[in-house]
Amino acid sequence: MALSHQHWWEMLLLLLLTNAFVLLPWAGAGRIIDGQKVKPHSRPYMAHLKIQRGSQTSYCGGFLIRPDAVLSAAHCVDKEGVRVTVTLGAHNIRLWEWSQQKIRVGHWVVHPKYSRVGLKNDIVLLKLEKNARINKNVQIIPIPDEKESVREGALCNVSGWGWTSMKGHKSNVLMEVELKVQKEEICQQRSSNFQHQSMLCVGDECSKKATSKGDSGGPLVCNKKAHGIVSHGYGDCLFPEVFTRISHFEPWIREQLRRFALQDIPGSPSSG
Template identity: 70%
Template sequence: MLLLLLLTNAFVLLPWAGAGRIIGGREAVAHSRPYMAFLKIKNATKTSRCGGFLIRPDAVLSAAHCVDKKGTVRVTVILGAHNVNRREPNQQKIPVEKWVIHPKYSRKGFINDIVLLKLKKKAKITENVRYISFAKENERVRVGALCRVSGWGRTSLNPPASDVLREVELKVQKEKICQKFSKYFQPQSMICVGDENRKKATYKGDSGGPLVCKNKAYGIVSRGYDDPLFPKAFTRISYFEPWIRKQLRRFAIQDIPGSPSSD
């Protein structure tokens, strides 16, 4: 019992906890979230996972901290998946050709935690692979709104992560709740989200997935604070919508034969 208490306290006292797993949620109906993308991220030392979501046949949005790794990083996106440890016939496995991290992204406080990934080839749009619309500039989700988050992250404070896609319903909270936990919380570019009863949350492995309200993506799973379960700061998509549109136009230009690269 003493060991259990010590382990529990160790989690509570962590200065930062990733916002990456679905806790207290449920297994999603297979292929009911056709916009979901599973990101397999490899560098020289390890392989990690994140979520993401398709916003165009050749483009996926995710969290910048997912690809902010040392050394050479390779990212592969799996679309149309339910169980990521099986070769399901609906899956499309596509390497990422390049990605653009927001120029003002900061590891400290996970500020501007957003990345746009360009797929090496366009996804084939099917019943199980579809893109989702996202919030426009100045389009905000109201406090108290119930939104859904999906992911393949952990289902408890301990490993392993989930093989199957899970989902949880979370409430948009008042900004001052997250501001109490961190001086880095920025209301204009972040959304405060969570379950006040600490029975439901996202955690490690779900980072990069979308906060979906009324069938539209409003946020991106980004970070947590001292308490591993509540609250969480999500990247506010509407704030970055002009930047996203600009990058998508650049992607389109680069697809024209003979066009110069933006690198």
């Protein structure tokens, strides 16, 4: 039986919508909403992650903490058969820029207690196949010590190439938004999965500024240190948002960096 013109369009629309959902990033928060463009290359620690799994491609943020190591969110890479390429020194991620360094990720370490349920311990350390060239456009950002906390009420910045509106418009250039560290109770009231030791409750009370899809894994920068990692939000609400608390994981991060260094030593037990 021949399809009517209207039915044909309805089927085509359904097919397009189905494919669109397949191509969406897998989890987490991530759009810079109501943010502003940053001065090109003024956030030289930022990393853009291209994550490929079969024919699917998704994107996340990350940040350089050593010439060979990038921190990001575990939920960005928690599927099997994933390949990751990091771009450093980028401003407009859609263009070739002389400042850009594209480096494959050799391997990564997801925190052993990471859980997709509630996105607990949402942190991953990625080992680059080769060291990044440190220059004015590509630099590392320090992380806090284990006992160093960021206070409630602190104003921090988050950068990313993620969605710039609820409608899903993605930014080609690096955007940034200022967000405030909130009382833990605000997030605890929203979810029993909130863990104050390992998570930060962050957001704009007016619900106008936020992160979203594509920004996951990016840093929450307070006083020139990366104190948090963009992790997840609650449904379609822009406020509050949950960030991984980096200071809680500092001993684990240092241990993984030590192992990364051992792997670079020929003949070491960890090499190969």
